Amino acid sequence: MIATHSLSDAFSPTECDRIRALADVAPAADARLVGTRRDHNQRRAELVWLDSVEGADWVMDRIVDVVRAANRAVFGFDLTEFAESAQVARYGAEREGHFDWHADIGDGPHARRRKLTMVVQLSPLSDYAGGTLEIMPSAGVIKAPRDQGTATLFPSFLLHRVTPVTEGARQSLTIWAHGPAFR
């Protein structure tokens, strides 16, 4: 079974910096989990929804291309739409930014239909320590490559986490692709 798929140059470092600059000037919200509950032990991060940011259409265009190609080549899921905005998250060492083990399939009308998750590493390696994205397809854990611009895709039902950032700050871009239930 194919668990995760990483792509080293989904975005160039310059493009990552442009996305970070867009997110940096947008008002950030505190991270909400699937639904509306806020639980800072589960997740500590600041979020910017890309659909509320002007000048970010090219980011969504690229996301669609990358997810489509990876799905065609690797996953073969029946995906019909991107029903939710892409999200830029910032995990800062000042409050040990992290996201504990979770799956992305939730209770909401959209979260329930998430099938494929893609996370792009927006920060250069030198910006932070900790903040590793780990995915658990079975007994072992897969560590997502950290290089700036690398995308990691995985089925949204897999458990994954971001370990606490201990120095600096890590930013990531997350998008979900949706479709009818697995069968």
Ligand SMILES: O=C(O)CCC(=O)C(=O)O
């Ligand atoms: O920031 C990451 O690497 C993961 C984000 C995530 O798991 C989520 O938003 O559901």
Ligand SMILES: [Fe+2]
């Ligand atoms: Fe997640």
